[in-house]
Each structure stands twice: as C-alpha cells, then as structure tokens.
Amino acid sequence: MEMNIFQIIWFVLWGVLWAVYFALDGFDLGAGSLLYFLGKDEKERRVVYQAIGPFWDGNEVWLITAGGATFAAFPTAYAVMFSALYTPLLLLLFSLIIRGVAVEYRNKHESQTWRSFWDFLFFLGSLVPALLLGVAFANIFKGVPIDEKGLLQTNLFGLLNPYGLLGGLLFVFCFATHGALWVAFKTPSPFNERAASLAKKTWVVTLILVIVFWAASFVATNLWENYKKVPILAVFPLLAAICYLMVPLFLNKEAYFKAWACSALTIIFFTAWGVAGLFPNILPSSINPAYSLTIFNSSSSPLTLKIMTTVAVIFVPIVLAYTFWAYKTFSYKITEKDIAY
Amino acid sequence: MDVLLASRLQFAAAAMFHFLFVPLTLGLSFLTAIFQTLWLKTGDEDYKRAARFWGKLFLINFGLGVVTGITLEFQFGTNWRFYSQYVGDVFGSLLAIEATLAFFLESTFIAIWWFGWERVNPKVNTLAIWLTAIASNISALWILLANGWMQHPVGYVIRNGRAELESFTAVLTNSFAWWEFLHTVPSAYVLSGFFVLGVSAWHILRKNELSLFKKSFRVAAIWTMIFSLYLIVEGHIHGAEVAEKQPTKLAAMEAHWVTEKGAGWTLFAIPDEENERNLVEFIKVPKVLSLLAFHDPEAEVKGLKEWPKEERPPVALTFWSFRIMVGLGMLFGLLSILAYLKRNQPENSPRLLRALIWNIPLPYIAAQAGWMVAEVGRQPWIVYGLMKTKDAVSPLSSIQVGLSLPAFIIVYGILGIICFWLIAYHAKKGPEPSITFTEKPIKESI
Numbered sequence: 049m050e051m052n053i054f055q056i057i058w059f060v061l062w063g064v065l066w067a068v069y070f071a072l073d074g075f076d077l078g079a080g081s082l083l084y085f086l087g088k089d090e091k092e093r094r095v096v097y098q099a100i101g102p103f104w105d106g107n108e109v110w111l112i113t114a115g116g117a118t119f120a121a122f123p124t125a126y127a128v129m130f131s132a133l134y135t136p137l138l139l140l141l142f143s144l145i146i147r148g149v150a151v152e153y154r155n156k157h158e159s160q161t162w163r164s165f166w167d168f169l170f171f172l173g174s175l176v177p178a179l180l181l182g183v184a185f186a187n188i189f190k191g192v193p194i195d196e197k198g199l200l201q202t203n204l205f206g207l208l209n210p211y212g213l214l215g216g217l218l219f220v221f222c223f224a225t226h227g228a229l230w231v232a233f234k235t236p237s238p239f240n241e242r243a244a245s246l247a248k249k250t251w252v253v254t255l256i257l258v259i260v261f262w263a264a265s266f267v268a269t270n271l272w273e274n275y276k277k278v279p280i281l282a283v284f285p286l287l288a289a290i291c292y293l294m295v296p297l298f299l300n301k302e303a304y305f306k307a308w309a310c311s312a313l314t315i316i317f318f319t320a321w322g323v324a325g326l327f328p329n330i331l332p333s334s335i336n337p338a339y340s341l342t343i344f345n346s347s348s349s350p351l352t353l354k355i356m357t358t359v360a361v362i363f364v365p366i367v368l369a370y371t372f373w374a375y376k377t378f379s380y381k382i383t384e385k386d387i388a389y
Numbered sequence: 390m391d392v393l394l395a396s397r398l399q400f401a402a403a404a405m406f407h408f409l410f411v412p413l414t415l416g417l418s419f420l421t422a423i424f425q426t427l428w429l430k431t432g433d434e435d436y437k438r439a440a441r442f443w444g445k446l447f448l449i450n451f452g453l454g455v456v457t458g459i460t461l462e463f464q465f466g467t468n469w470r471f472y473s474q475y476v477g478d479v480f481g482s483l484l485a486i487e488a489t490l491a492f493f494l495e496s497t498f499i500a501i502w503w504f505g506w507e508r509v510n511p512k513v514n515t516l517a518i519w520l521t522a523i524a525s526n527i528s529a530l531w532i533l534l535a536n537g538w539m540q541h542p543v544g545y546v547i548r549n550g551r552a553e554l555e556s557f558t559a560v561l562t563n564s565f566a567w568w569e570f571l572h573t574v575p576s577a578y579v580l581s582g583f584f585v586l587g588v589s590a591w592h593i594l595r596k597n598e599l600s601l602f603k604k605s606f607r608v609a610a611i612w613t614m615i616f617s618l619y620l621i622v623e624g625h626i627h628g629a630e631v632a633e634k635q636p637t638k639l640a641a642m643e644a645h646w647v648t649e650k651g652a653g654w655t656l657f658a659i660p661d662e663e664n665e666r667n668l669v670e671f672i673k674v675p676k677v678l679s680l681l682a683f684h685d686p687e688a689e690v691k692g693l694k695e696w697p698k699e700e701r702p703p704v705a706l707t708f709w710s711f712r713i714m715v716g717l718g719m720l721f722g723l724l725s726i727l728a729y730l731k732r733n734q735p736e737n738s739p740r741l742l743r744a745l746i747w748n749i750p751l752p753y754i755a756a757q758a759g760w761m762v763a764e765v766g767r768q769p770w771i772v773y774g775l776m777k778t779k780d781a782v783s784p785l786s787s788i789q790v791g792l793s794l795p796a797f798i799i800v801y802g803i804l805g806i807i808c809f810w811l812i813a814y815h816a817k818k819g820p821e822p823s824i825t826f827t828e829k830p831i832k833e834s835i
Binding site for chain 1: 448459785804
C-alpha cells in the first residue's frame with residue numbers, strides 16, 4: 049500500500065476526535081466521579097445531574113465517532129486494537145452502559161433506594177471509564193506487546209503496569225478538575241463554591257501527576273522522539289502547560305467558564321502531544337517496531353479515505369455549529385425550575 | 390467454551406437486546422412529534438400533555454437503545470477481528486458516517502427537546518423532536534446499508550488480501566439494503582403504533598384521562614393501519630428479493646429440500662436437518678412457493694440439497710422464525726383495521742381494547758423473529774458468499790469470552806427488566822398535569 053496524504057489527514061482527524069471526546073465527555077465523567085463530593089444530599093446531587101444532563105449523551109457520541117473513524121480509516125488497527133484490548137474495552141463499555149442508564153433513570157422514580165442505587169452506579173460508571181481510558185492510552189503511548197500476527201502477549205494485569213496506572217490516575221484527576229470547573233460554571237452561588245474549591249485541590253494533584261507522567265514518558269515511551277526530529281511540535285505540550293497554568297488564574301477571579309475552557313484546551317493540547325508523539329503509529333508494538341500498526345500498514349484504501357474526508361468536511365462543521373448552539377442554549381445557571389425535570 | 394460459539398451468542402444477545410429498544414425509538418419519536426405538532430396547530434392542551442407523556446416513555450426507552458448501540462459498534466473489533474480487517478474498508482465507513490450524520494443530531498436535539506421545554510420557543514422545540522425522529526431514522530438507514538452489504542455485498546473488489554471499496558454508489562444503491570430499510574423501519578412504526586394503542590386502551594378501559602387517550606388512540610390507529618397493511622405488501626416483494634439474492638435463506642425459510650419446478654408451499658413442517666427432509670408437513674399448497682418467490686407457478690425453486698451441508702443455514706430456526714413473523718404480521722393487519730374502524734369511539738369496544746393491551750408484546754416478538762430470519766438465515770456466511778462466520782472470529786481465549794458472555798446476559802437482563810418495568814410504571818401512571826414553573830433561583834432552596 050502506498051502512502052498518501054489521506055492517511056495523514058485521517059491520522060490528524062483521529063487525534064482530533066479523541067481530543068474533542070476527552071475535552072467534552074471528560075467534564076461529565078469528572079462530575080460523576082465527584083458526585084459524592086459535590087452533592088452531599090439528594091437535592092444537591094440532582095443539581096450535579098442537571099449540570100451535565102443535556103450534554104453527556106452528545107459528548108459520548110464523540111467516542112462512538114472516534115471508534116467509527118478508527119474502523120473506517122484504519123480497519124486493521126481497529127481490528128487488532130479492539131480484540132487485543134478485549135477485557136478492558138468490555139469493562140469500559142459496561143461502565144458506560146450502566147452510567148448512561150443511571151443518568152436517564154435516576155430521576156424517573158421517587159424512591160430513595162432507587163436514587164441511591166443509581167447514584168452509586170453513576171459514580172462508578174464515571175470513575176471507571178476515566179481510569180480505563182487513561183490506562184489504555186498510556187499503554188498505547190508505551191506500546192503493547194503484540195506479535196507479528198497482532199496477538200497480545202499479555203493479559204489485563206500486564207496492562208496495569210506502573211506507567212499505565214499513572215496514565216489512569218492522571219485521567220481521573222484531570223477529568224475531575226474539568227468536571228468540577230463545569231459544575232462551578234453551571235450552578236449558582238453558593239453551591240458553586242464547593243465545586244470551585246474542589247477544583248483547586250484536584251488541579252494541584254493533576255499538576256503533579258502530569259509532571260511525573262511527562263518525565264516517565266522519556267523512559268517508558270518513544271513519544272518524545274518525534275519532538276527531537278521536529279522541534280516545532282513542542283508547541284503542543286507548551287500550549288497545554290500554558291492553558292493549564294491559566295486555570296487557577298480564572299478560578300480565583302470566579303470566571304468559571306473561562307477556567308473550564310482553559311482546562312478543555314489543556315486536554316486538547318495534551319492529547320495532541322501524545323498523538324503527535326505516536327505518529328505514524330496507531331498501536332506500537334513493544335516487542336518489535338516492525339509489528340507496530342501504523343497509518344501506512346493499517347489504513348483503508350485511498351477511495352474510502354477520500355469519501356470519508358468528503359463526509360467529514362461537509363458534516364463536521366454542521367455538527368460543530370449545532371453543538372455550539374446547544375451548549376449556548378444550555379449555558380444558563382441552574383434554577384429550581386430545572387431540577388423539577 | 391468454544392470461542393466462535395460464545396462470540397456468536399454474545400453478538401446475538403447484544404444485537405437482539407439492542408433491537409428491543411430501537412423500534413420504539415424509531416416510531417414513538419415520530420408519534421410524539423405528531424402530537425406536539427397537533428398541539429401547536431390546535432392549541433389543544435391534551436396534545437401538549439400527550440406529547441410530554443409519550444415523549445417520556447420514548448426517552449426511557451431511548452436511553453437503553455443508545456447505550457446498547459455503542460457495544461455493537463465496538464463488538465465488530467473485539468469479537469470479529471478478521472471480519473473487521475477483511476471488510477473494514479467497505480463496512481467501517483458506513484458506521485462512521487452513521488455516527489457523523491445521525492448520532493450527533495439525535496443526541497443534541499433530544500436534549501434540546503426535553504431540557505429545552507421551557508427554554509426555547511415551542512416552534513423550535515417541536516422542530517427539535519422532529520429532528521430527533523428524522524435522525525434516528527437516518528441512523529437506521531446507514532446501519533441497514535451496512536447490514537444489507539453483509540447480506541448482499543456489492544461495489545467491492547478483492548485487493549491487497551481484503552475486500553476494498555470499488556463503488557460507493559453501488560453500496561449506497563444496494564437494492565437489498567433498501568428493501569431491508571423499507572421493511573425494518575415501517576415494522577418499527579407498527580410496533581410503536583401498537584404500543585400507543587395498547588397503552589391508550591389500558592387507560593380508556595379505566596376511563597382515565599379519556600379525552601387525551603382517545604385522541605392518542607385515534608392518531609395511532611390511523612398510523613398503525615397504514616404501516617401494517619403496507620408491510621403485508623412490502624413483505625411479499627421483500628421475500629421475492631430474498632429468493633433472488635439469497636437462495637439458501639429462502640430454502641431454509643420454507644424448509645424446501647429438493648429443487649423442483651412448480652414448488653409447493655407448506656404452512657407448517659418439522660424440518661429434520663440430519664436426514665435432509667421434513668418429518669411432518671402440514672397443509673401443502675401446490676405451486677404456491679414458486680408463485681410467491683418468482684411470480685410464476687412453474688418457476689424452479691432451489692432446494693437445500695443443492696448446497697453442501699456446511700453451506701446451509703440452520704433450517705428449523707429460520708423456518709419457524711419466518712412463520713412467527715408472517716403470522717403475526719397478518720394478525721397485525723387485522724387488528725389494525727379493527728382499531729381503525731373503532732378509532733372515534735374505542736371506549737365502546739372493550740374486547741378490542743383488551744386485545745390491544747395483550748398485543749403490546751407481539752410486535753416485539755415479530756421484530757426479533759424477523760431478525761432471526763435475516764441473520765440466522767444468512768449463516769454460515771458473515772458476508773453472504775464472501776466470508777464465513779467461522780473465519781471472522783477474533784483470536785480470543787475461551788476464558789475471555791466465557792466471562793464476557795454471562796456478563797452480557799446478566800447486565801443486559803437486569804437493565805432490560807428495569808427498563809420495561811419503568812416504562813410500565815410511567816405508562817400506568819399516566820400524563821403529568823400541566824404545570825407552569827415559577828422562576829426561583831436555586832440558592833433559596835439549597
């Protein structure tokens with residue numbers, strides 16, 4: 049298969065889809081994992097649900113699209129990655145299923161037991177995906193032990209290595225901060241003060257984790273290699289760092305939306321850092337680089353990529369336009385009226 | 390446990406479970422949109438409350454449809470690795486396009502509709518429920534283009550050791566896929582129509598909210614009759630399409646063993662797959678199978694013996710599923726005509742109303758049976774004539790699938806029970822009173 053420009057375009061789009069997914073679903077996963085910290089009683093918890101209610105479903109579509117795009121643009125990578133990561137992927141799916149049902153059903157019955165039951169599943173179903181996505185991406189950054197047939201030479205516990213777990217923790221705290229900032233933005237005072245003070249704490253933990261993660265990446269991965277070859281790529285980690293450092297500035301001014309937006313940009317640039325470091329691999333093999341799945345040996349035919357590009361060029365701007373409009377429509381502070389739903 | 394068998398069972402469980410929720414999503418979204426539009430046009434509060442009531446049931450059902458759909462997309466990779474590798478160039482893009490065109494639209498506008506009830510103006514809100522309905526139907530089109538390709542692959546060429554796309558237009562205009570669309574989606578409308586009729590009947594019998602439920606009944610009766618009768622005609626043409634493109638499936642649907650001209654049609658039979666014959670045949674009408682399948686009483690219909698045993702689908706399952714689907718389809722035609730005739734005064738026909746309540750689960754059974762025919766009847770092929778199911782399965786360990794299959798059954802089983810219980814709870818509770826909220830900042834209450 050010859051190399052073509054569409055393979056590169058789709059690698060970039062693949063990275064963009066994951067970046068947008070993390071930046072959007074990240075906040076509702078984060079808010080869910082902080083459920084018991086943000087909402088101390090029934091009514092307060094209902095506010096947390098309300099803060100993410102109109103958004104979570106649309107946000108999750110970015111995951112479906114990222115999965116679909118992997119299938120469409122890099123079918124071999126999709127096939128090998130998804131079957132190799134069978135157990136963690138199914139755990140992720142079960143968590144997301146249970147979580148989705150929890151959000152939808154929690155307020156559909158008045159019983160307190162009913163609500164506590166779904167609250168717990170919502171909490172768990174938010175925490176576990178954040179952790180698993182972090183573990184999965186850290187392992188992808190590091191490379192997984194796949195052989196020449198694309199068979200995984202390890203099990204679930206092999207993926208729970210120190211670097212993988214570090215990635216998991218980083219995602220959990222990063223999303224928690226992101227979620228707390230969103231709740232602070234969506235809720236009125238004084239409710240949002242608790243969210244803001246939580247965000248400040250998790251922000252510090254995330255900062256430490258990301259420094260350790262970046263340092264560990266020098267040892268555990270080849271991600272920084274591309275940065276030695278093409279130094280200009282360093283704008284990604286640099287921008288990630290700058291945006292991250294601006295979060296507390298806005299937080300202290302109680303400009304919660306701006307703080308959240310900076311956090312979202314941090315996630316986007318951080319993902320860009322990882323994906324740019326990965327290029328041209330999609331799933332590197334830690335056994336032998338020759339076994340790695342790259343955009344060149346795992347992509348679809350030029351015709352399919354061309355068609356997909358046309359679809360993306362026409363429809364992604366439309367999707368972004370109405371998503372933006374929906375966010376604007378629901379950007380109000382939650383009132384008594386809203387939690388009646 | 391055998392990885393292939395377990396993977397097949399797991400996919401069957403995931404797909405069938407998903408399709409418990411899809412039909413109501415496809416149809417009730419439109420019915421809700423119609424009620425809401427009627428409210429906008431007439432200003433009748435009943436329609437407004439009806440839209441909200443049916444919409445709530447729609448929403449409970451929708452949630453499970455969405456989350457179980459994610460699993461299906463990912464399962465092609467997790468359990469069917471060689472399938473994904475071999476046909477991903479054609480098949481993958483259809484799924485990706487489905488997500489881009491339909492899922493974003495659906496998920497965004499359902500939120501606008503439900504949460505924006507008092508936030509956006511009623512016209513925009515009504516547009517939002519229409520867009521939700523249209524989006525879910527667009528999604529059905531793309532997934533059926535994908536399934537239609539598995540049933541009848543077109544527009545590809547074998548190159549670089551896999552099936553590569555040669556003509557996207559051929560994939561988009563695949564007649565088999567379009568017949569599937571024209572069959573599956575209206576059958577979802579029938580299911581939804583009977584759902585509304587059944588729930589309305591329950592309340593009308595109890596003289597509960599009579600005016601609102603009579604209006605719901607009336608709209609649903611017209612809707613259901615149109616699509617039930619349409620399906621009887623379309624189902625016939627669809628069968629002829631199967632006869633032409635998938636002769637093994639047709640032979641299994643009819644438990645037809647020996648190739649013959651002027652083949653007869655059997656109402657019931659007990660297929661004996663071991664000895665390649667039917668143990669019992671009950672009511673055999675001469676020449677009718679040839680007539681139904683090829684519109685010619687003398688046409689030749691290929692029998693199962695034409696193919697080696699390993700290229701035949703399971704006969705009994707396909708045969709019985711087909712009969713259940715068709716039999717129920719006929720019943721729906723009859724029932725929908727009765728409902729239509731009584732649409733203005735349904736409260737005077739308590740027996741019909743009771744029948745409609747008991748009928749609620751039957752369209753679900755018909756839909757599941759229909760998919761059995763489509764998917765089991767396609768075996769042993771995962772892509773008809775191109776790739777066998779046994780060559781598609783991922784190299785997983787039996788422990789992995791041995792754990793995930795029961796996990797699916799348990800989790801899905803529990804969620805399914807909760808979902809249907811919740812739908813029944815809200816369906817019986819009836820519509821909410823019309824409330825106008827007072828704007829009050831939240832801090833006063835927290």
